[in-house]
Amino acid sequence: MLLDRDRCVRAVRSRDARFDGWFYTAVLTTGIYCRPSCPVVPPKPENMSFHPSAASAQQAGFRACKRCRPDASPGSPEWNERADLVARAMRLIADGVVDRDGVPGLAARLGYGPRQVERQLVAELGAGPLALARAQRAQTARLLIETSSLRMADVAFAAGFASVRSFNDTVQAVFGLTPTELRSRVRGGAPPRTPGTLAVRLPFRRPFTPDSLFGHLAVTAVPGVEEWRDGAFRRALRLPHGPAVVALRPETDHIGCRLTLSDLRDLSAAINRCRWLLDLDADPVAVDELLTGDPALAPLVHAGPGRRVPRAADGPEFAVRAVLGQQVSTAAARTHAGRLVAAHGEPLAAPDGGLTHLFPEPGTLAGLDPDSLALPRTRRATLTTLVARLAAGDLDLGPGADWDRARAELRPLPGLGDWTVETIAMRALGDPDAFVATDLGIRHATRALGLPHTPGALTRRAEAWRPWRAYAVQYLWSTTSHLMNRLPA
Template identity: 55%
Template structure:
């Protein structure tokens, strides 16, 4: 894959230098280039003149470049590059830590909370992340806070003191020092530069550009969302998808619209401390950190999948803003049509979801919490499925099952399979959509089987399982291409 590897090994200097020399945006977010003569670090695609080799350094994260004393380029804004696909693909501790840091866990629970979630001491976790990523958890969180601060300065009229605390800083002094160090400008100067480019915030909302690595198969992605809209929780208006978000501090509503080179996000948040987590969850929902070129490298040469990949080279695997919600939706959808699942899920939201403080359009409720569904009693579905949902909800509520982006995927699979009513198909679907596992494959899925039959494959479980081994470690993408192929044929919603 461009600029990185699945095992997390940093590319060689020559590989990195060629990537930066080519100005190829596919490498943005994989690596960061820094120039010792200027003290600035950039994304590889920065249009600035390429420095001499002896003056160039490369780092695996923006935090590592900042820890080495470099400040962010004002021209290419390296902190705004698409995230590294490695943090989605890899299942090791460093990747799990990055997913939790990206969701703002350090701001909410500190490094001790992060280490506890991962099952390590703070000292050992610090050593591990520094060796792997060039920066410890505090530095990684600090880089994330700096990015959030810049977004708030550029997109809201909030007083600078309020921006500091909304971005997660413990003091205004710490905020000022960080902004000066990272961006070589005061907070006021960052805001003034953005004002000269024109306003981006409207009516109390924050508008962001969520970048991605081209190409993006937006039509297929938005069609997936449209087919599964749950009344009261989601809506689709033309090319604008809206939904309610349950965030760490409060409620929020997001609007997502595809645009050239980015997805336009309009966020209405009750608490601006939720800006970072909200943006991160939107990126996960749309799988914007994917690496289409790397995926094609693995799957394009396959005799069966190659034509599908070439037909839709920017196809994403739609993800989730909340793995628990995805798990419940998967159970509701067992052995029923997509339309029927939408109806039942809508009743769950209306009956057991938390009402919004103020409805927005047709959006009225948050998705039900684990506690709410654990005590729901009778649900609008067969008793066996009701028991499965309430059992899973109780297991999540009491901590027996972890459904979050920092959980160990193998452990989640094992804990889910121990629950009555949850079998391999449901587990693989939850891993694929909810946990972002790139190698999940629900091979018994009817849609996948029908797609394979249409491509000349025998509908035999052993045959399908053996075939899928060719697509490791990216079987989730193979599944999505098969589902999309079936939809293109008009055989599936």
């Protein structure tokens, strides 16, 4: 990542929160690093150096500012906007792949050699995969120290450290405080006492309009797996070490996140899945600036700036749901998915409210009898072919997926047209430029706005919205009176 020094200095001097997560400011005279919006009086420019990642600043010997907590800033939007090697690696590191499988496992997922992955990460981020994973472990450790009553040895294990000594040394080096000192600073607020339950705040960049985001997730919630309850979107997650239940509540300046984990080692992965689901690392200023250049979209953006793309917590799960939703209403799609969950989902050991199951894995669905599905024959064939490819590992829809390759592998499958492929690209793969030109809601919206509404003409018109066409879709959808465009009561 090439940092423009003059632009970075201006951002720090103006305490511009839009750049939080884009870069980090190291202060040579104090030995600390901060987010650009740090409220402390900015240092002189000659005493600043800039780093593209927290790991880079830590490797250079700087510790995190105790005031602005740069480790808790929103993630860089670049990793969600790009599909190159570095961006895919960062998404996989955030999902915990290095902690679970090491650098060789990361490289294998990416289809490159470990040395090539190391070189590219160091060249762009100033730190290799191990250092980046270490920075993430440090942030996870801090969350556990400050929000739980776990013994420090258990915190070290849950955060992914190989030893208590490594945990102590890392926390001291990164935060300038021992683990015990970190915990003593927050004793004014009692941490939750329920084993495995944690409450954290998920930051986002402003502006942020939550109504269509949470409305969409609530309206399309799969019975047994997802629900809207008590002002929060809740769902069951399948994580590397066991199931979890998450409740996400929109607040004024953050998303309230309550996690009930069966294994605390999954904390970091769970938080990153939630951030991904709600598209919290987006850069709404850049998106809205481009889209307001179109006179047809400008009023929609001004009416609800900062709309996010409702994504999927699990790529293969969403692909199955997309097939079930072909050419049927939202209610019918929920019914089909709910039946699949009831028949083949994995029951939760401790049901929580309306959450009773995990969505069935592709391997489980690969063995089902097609005649048991209440679907047209052609859609049964589509579903069984898709889950067979997913179960065999021939189709990658995970956080490190190559978007173009995934599209190329999806399109030849029987029954997968442009709507399904682009819907998967938008919500499962997170491609910010995915565009569902054939969507019925889009056609109604564009007709009402006087825009071309045939797929070919609309696609040509939408060239001006690139690379943010998935966000243009959210603004177009917002013109309808559908329940998904407002927060549930």
